[in-house]
Amino acid sequence: MIQLIFDEKIKESPTLKFAQIARELNRQNKEIISLGLGEPGFDPPKDIKKAMIDSINSNLGKYSPSSGLYELRKLISEKLKKENNIITSPNNIVVTPGAKQALLLALMSILEPGDEVINISPSYVSYIPEIKIAEPKSVVKNIALQRNNFKLDKQAIKENITAKTKLIIINTPHNPTGKMFDKDEIDFIADICYRNNIFIISDEIYELLNFSEKKHISIGSYKKISEKVITINGFSKAYAMTGWRIGYLNAPQKIYNKCIKIQQHINTNTCNFVQYAAIAALKNDKSHINKFNLEIKEKEQILLNVFKDEIIKYTRAEGGFFAFLDISKLNISSNDFSSNLIKKHLVATTPGIAFGNEWDDHIRISMVTDVESFKIGVNFIKEYSYKLR
C-alpha cells in the first residue's frame, strides 16, 4: 500500500520547486521578477486581520466542530445560494485547511479501486497526486484542452467515458490557462455526467478573480446534477489568505458524511482563529478585489501587445491570474526555457510540463506582480525567445 501511494505519480510539487529556486536567488540578493507564483500581490483587508486578532484575544481557541463554525458554514451556504445559485445548507459544508484539503477529502470520499477519473489537462499540479493519495488504484485519464483556444475537447471526453468513469474534475477560472468555461462547456459536462452517473468536483477557487466580461458559472447550480457535484472554494486567492490555510467544500449528503469522518480523524477542525477571519471576509464587501482585477486586466493587455508577433503565442486569459504561453516555435523544453530564463534573466516562470506531459511546449506566467516589474519580465521573455529562434 505504502509503495503504491508513493508511486511515481506523486512527485514533488513543481511549482513549489521553482518558487524555492527563486527564493534561493533572492537570498543571494539577486532581484527576481516573479512571474511564477500563485499568490495575490495584495494583503488581506484590515477587517479580516482584526477579526483574527480579536478571536485570539477572546480566547476562542478551544476545539470546534469538525465541519467548521456554524456561523461560517451559514455564511458560506448563503453565499453559494446568492452568488452561485447553489441550493445548500450549513450541514453540507465542510471548512478545511485550504481548498487543497477540501479536494483531498472529496477525492477520498468518492474514489474506490479501479475507478477512472477524467482530468482536464493542463491541470493544477496537485490534482493527480491527490487522486493517487486518495485512491492509489484509481486510473487517471488526462483529456487535453484544445490547443488553439483552450476549449474543452468534448469529443475526446465522450470517447473516454467508460462504465468505470466515476469522476470528472473541472476548474474555472482555470489554472494554468486563465480560461473560464463557457455555458456550452458547462452544459456539456452537466449533461454527460447526468447521463453516465458521474461525480463532478468543481474547483472554483479563482471565482472572484475575473477581469473579462464573462460570467462565472457554477455547475452545482444545475438542478439535475446537483446531487453529484462537490463545489470547492476558499479564501486563498480572493482574500490573499494563501498561508492562512482555509477553504471549504459543499457536498451532497452521502459525500459530506464521509468527508466529515475523514476530517474528524485527520485534523479535528480548521484553526478557529482563521475561521473567524473568514467570517469577517464573507461579511465584508468585496471591493478590494476590483482594484486587483483592474490591475490584472492591465497586465493582460500588456501580454496582448508584447506577444502580438506570435513568436510566443498567447491565448487570452479571462479569469484567475495566470496565462499559458505557447513556446512551441522555439524548439526548447519548458523546463529548459524556465530554468534558463531564471538563471540568465532572473525572471521566474513555471514550465508547462508541470501541468501535464502534453504541455511541454508551454510556460505559465502569473500576473500578480506590480505592473512595472511585469512589463520588464515579459519583455525579457520576448527578448530571450528571439535569441532562441
Ligand code: PLP
Ligand atoms: N485549486 C487550484 C486550481 C489552485 O490553483 C490552488 C492553489 O494554487 C488550489 C486549489 C489550492 O488552494 P488553497 O491554497 O486554498 O489550498
